[in-house]
Amino acid sequence: MKKIIFYIIVALLIVGAVFYMTNKSFVLGRVGMSFANKPVDAATTDSVGNVAKDGKRVLVAYFSWGGNTRKLAQSIHRQVGGDIIEIRPVKPYPEGYKATVKVVKQELDSGTLPEINVAKVDMKDYDTILVGYPIWFHREPLVVEKFLRSIDTTGKTILPFATSGGSPIEASVTTISKAAPNAKLGDALLANDKGLVNPWLKKYNLIK
Ligand SMILES: Cc1cc2nc3c(=O)[nH]c(=O)nc-3n(C[C@H](O)[C@H](O)[C@H](O)COP(=O)(O)O)c2cc1C
Numbered sequence: 686m687k688k689i690i691f692y693i694i695v696a697l698l699i700v701g702a703v704f705y706m707t708n709k710s711f712v713l714g715r716v717g718m719s720f721a722n723k724p725v726d727a728a729t730t731d732s733v734g735n736v737a738k739d740g741k742r743v744l745v746a747y748f749s750w751g752g753n754t755r756k757l758a759q760s761i762h763r764q765v766g767g768d769i770i771e772i773r774p775v776k777p778y779p780e781g782y783k784a785t786v787k788v789v790k791q792e793l794d795s796g797t798l799p800e801i802n803v804a805k806v807d808m809k810d811y812d813t814i815l816v817g818y819p820i821w822f823h824r825e826p827l828v829v830e831k832f833l834r835s836i837d838t839t840g841k842t843i844l845p846f847a848t849s850g851g852s853p854i855e856a857s858v859t860t861i862s863k864a865a866p867n868a869k870l871g872d873a874l875l876a877n878d879k880g881l882v883n884p885w886l887k888k889y890n891l892i893k
Contacts, residue, residue, distance in 0.1 A: 730759065731804045733768040742810055743767030743891065746803070747817030748828050750778055750785065753848040757876055758817040761846070764883075765815070765891045768806065772832045775800040789821055798831040813842045813889070814868075816861070820849035820875075825857040830864045838868035844889060845873040846882075 736742070743765055747758035755771070762769040776799065778785045792799060818829045825847070833843075845861055847854045854875040862870050874885045886892045 730755065731770045732762070733770065733804060733806055735766060735768055741765075741767065741891065742812045743815065744806065744811040744813070745769040745815045745817065746772055746832060748772040748819075748826055748832075749817070750819060750826075754817050754819050757846065757848060757879075757882070758815075761815060761817070761882065761886070765886060768811075770804040770806060772828050773802045774828050775802050789826070792827050793822060798827050798834070801828050801831050801835070803832060808836050808838070808841070811841065813844065813891070814838070815844045815846060817846045818857070820847050820852045820854065820857060823852050823856045824860050830860060833861060833864040838865040841865075841868050842871055842889070843868045844871045844885075846876050846885075847873070848877055849875060851877075 744767060745758050745762045745765070747754055747769075748771070749755035749758070758769065778788055816825075816829065816833070818825045825845070843861065843865055845854065845858060847857060854873045858870065858873045861873075862868075871889060872885065874881060876882050876885075883892065
């Protein structure tokens with residue numbers, strides 16, 4: 686009898702472990718962060734040379750470490766059309782959360798903007814740039830600042846959108862406006878509540 690109970694417990698532990706491994710991102714997503722997803726190759730997510738719906742010239746440019754912002758950016762791109770590119774650090778961030786926090790703190794302390802790898806696009810092709818990112822230490826990640834400083838945003842409408850573990854988006858708006866001083870900065874959207882996305886896109890006539 687004892688042996689049977691032992692085997693049942695072992696079987697339950699194996700089933701539990703398999704469930705946890707296959708649903709890791711879901712389980713961790715519940716606590717506001719997704720550790721399991723790793724960035725996929727930009728070639729599979731970048732899409733350039735498209736005209737947005739209604740003939741508008743729109744670019745979605747995003748950075749994502751864990752996948753939350755990528756999902757959001759892709760969903761916005763599906764609705765709006767136009768082009769989408771991923772901003773990727775030349776030196777990828779570590780896979781683990783703690784290690785990433787350590788690297789990001791060092792970057793912020795040193796004040797050096799990391800080198801980025803991003804599809805070459807001609808900014809003349811766009812009127813509106815939707816810039817997506819996770820909130821990192823209350824602001825946009827430095828790779829996003831690097832991207833904005835490396836393109837000509839003069840006269841472009843920039844619409845920032847972000848996901849976070851709860852922090853607001855406002856501090857990132859201040860740093861973005863310094864990185865793109867000649868752009869027209871629209872309302873920034875913290876999209877932790879997905880229901881806010883469509884009204885925001887409608888406000889800028891990006892969807893009907
Ligand atoms: C290095 C690092 C710093 C973070 N800093 C904050 C923060 O200051 N405030 C906050 O609410 N969430 C913070 N987060 C959580 C992320 O903003 C949140 O999980 C976001 O949805 C992740 O998006 P992603 O999956 O696209 O990377 C941080 C996460 C990381 C990895």
